[in-house]
Amino acid sequence: MERFVVTGGARLAGEVTVTGAKNSVLKLMAASLLAVGRTHLTAVPDILDVTIMSEVLRRLGCTVERADGTVTIDVPEQLGHEADYDLVRRMRASIAVFGPLIARCGEAKVALPGGDAIGSRGLDFHIAGLAKLGAQIDSEHGYLIAKAPRLTGAQVWLDFPSVGATENLLMASVLADGTTTIDNAAREPEIVDLCEFLVQMGAQVQGIGTSTLVVDGVQELSPVEHATVPDRIVAGTWAMAAAMTRGDVLVRGGRAEHLEIALDKLVMAGAVVEPGADGFRVRMDDRPRAVDVVTLPYPGFPTDLQPMVLALNAVADGTAMVTENVFEARWMFVNELTRLGADVRTDGHHAVVRGKDRLSGAPVKAHDIRAGAALVLAGLVADGITEVGDVHHVDRGYEGFVEQLCALGADVRREAAADELPF
Numbered sequence: 145m146e147r148f149v150v151t152g153g154a155r156l157a158g159e160v161t162v163t164g165a166k167n168s169v170l171k172l173m174a175a176s177l178l179a180v181g182r183t184h185l186t187a188v189p190d191i192l193d194v195t196i197m198s199e200v201l202r203r204l205g206c207t208v209e210r211a212d213g214t215v216t217i218d219v220p221e222q223l224g225h226e227a228d229y230d231l232v233r234r235m236r237a238s239i240a241v242f243g244p245l246i247a248r249c250g251e252a253k254v255a256l257p258g259g260d261a262i263g264s265r266g267l268d269f270h271i272a273g274l275a276k277l278g279a280q281i282d283s284e285h286g287y288l289i290a291k292a293p294r295l296t297g298a299q300v301w302l303d304f305p306s307v308g309a310t311e312n313l314l315m316a317s318v319l320a321d322g323t324t325t326i327d328n329a330a331r332e333p334e335i336v337d338l339c340e341f342l343v344q345m346g347a348q349v350q351g352i353g354t355s356t357l358v359v360d361g362v363q364e365l366s367p368v369e370h371a372t373v374p375d376r377i378v379a380g381t382w383a384m385a386a387a388m389t390r391g392d393v394l395v396r397g398g399r400a401e402h403l404e405i406a407l408d409k410l411v412m413a414g415a416v417v418e419p420g421a422d423g424f425r426v427r428m429d430d431r432p433r434a435v436d437v438v439t440l441p442y443p444g445f446p447t448d449l450q451p452m453v454l455a456l457n458a459v460a461d462g463t464a465m466v467t468e469n470v471f472e473a474r475w476m477f478v479n480e481l482t483r484l485g486a487d488v489r490t491d492g493h494h495a496v497v498r499g500k501d502r503l504s505g506a507p508v509k510a511h512d513i514r515a516g517a518a519l520v521l522a523g524l525v526a527d528g529i530t531e532v533g534d535v536h537h538v539d540r541g542y543e544g545f546v547e548q549l550c551a552l553g554a555d556v557r558r559e560a561a562a563d564e565l566p567f
């Protein structure tokens with residue numbers, strides 16, 4: 145176990161570069177299973193989740209090579225259909241192989257996934273949608289097991305625009321017989337990236353970027369080369385960090401158009417945001433003003449930036465209401481933030497944050513990727529030292545986080561956590 149040791153007080157200034165999105169590349173890797181041959185992905189972040197997904201694909205029979213910022217996946221004609229139990233349990237995103245495996249092999253066996261501890265995160269929309277396409281799905285001994293010698297296009301309505309369910313249905317339907325319509329589909333930029341990747345491979349997808357996706361199944365797809373869309377959550381994290389520390393940061397590669405509401409909130413908090421040709425710049429001169437935020441599926445305020453905006457409000461001037469509509473258990477993070485002296489009350493979906501002049505450094509734990517990043521940001525504006533434990537969560541989603549923070553002037557280091565008590 146490792147931890148980050150953050151000494152508060154620095155003002156972040158300089159440039160950071162954002163690479164491809166974790167939440168896109170993992171699905172692109174899964175989608176590569178749909179075509180026999182070599183798929184080449186670029187702008188691939190060097191993060192733990194990519195390592196886990198590489199291993200999932202290897203155990204299905206693929207050859208996976210990683211080099212600086214790229215992944216090449218060679219998919220064999222004969223593909224295994226059973227994803228490794230322990231790997232899948234470590235990362236929820238591995239459920240993304242379910243749809244492609246059913247489409248390619250006519251059957252799939254995938255462990256019920258693990259991942260972040262941020263809510264129940266059911267799979268009922270995935271299962272109901274795939275069943276509409278003709279898959280017979282059972283759950284046995286901790287596995288989801290699907291059989292579908294042929295998938296057939298169907299009309300699917302999602303109760304909620306689930307990112308993962310939209311992706312699985314897309315990846316299953318591109319090789320199905322006939323037309324599939326996915327209504328109330330998710331519209332995240334990562335979904336658009338997946339659609340564009342599938343179209344490059346030869347898939348027929350209409351309505352890309354809208355909540356109605358229409359897929360005409362084709363016989364086969366071909367492997368391609370594709371650059372992963374930049375990570376808007378990492379870009380948004382840097383934007384929040386700049387604003388909280390009253391800094392001035394150029395976020396190279398960040399796409400302001402993918403972060404419209406989040407950046408607008410920062411402007412309301414008093415930041416100057418300047419979109420440019422190759423990213424955007426965020427500058428904050430004064431103490432941030434409190435801003436109300438409501439998380440919603442894209443293009444709403446992203447739930448993955450909610451912990452950061454909560455941390456920002458914790459040191460803002462005024463009182464803010466933060467409403468979480470996507471993941472109910474994300475408030476676990478609040479307990480950690482209050483250890484740093486933040487004044488936060490939660491009730492149902494709502495958190496009321498009364499901004500304080502300063503936070504006070506303390507030992508805290510990262511329960512998930514985004515909570516971990518937000519605790520580091522809080523540590524940057526806290527007096528003294530904040531030790532953030534369980535940072536393997538942060539490593540799942542942020543490439544070179546400590547190095548990039550230090551390059552911007554922060555005082556952060558990674559160290560081995562002291563031995564756990566033997567009882």
Ligand code: UD1
Nearest residue numbers: 167237264265266267268269270306307308309448470471
């Ligand atoms: C993805 C992202 C995650 C992000 C989330 C919402 C990846 C690897 N992760 O997660 O970072 O926070 O989108 O933007 O891309 N739900 C059900 N039944 C289902 C599916 C989902 O009830 O079958 C619920 C979930 O419990 C959750 C909500 O729907 O409350 C949203 O989930 P979903 O959009 O599917 O998120 P993920 O794809 O898991």
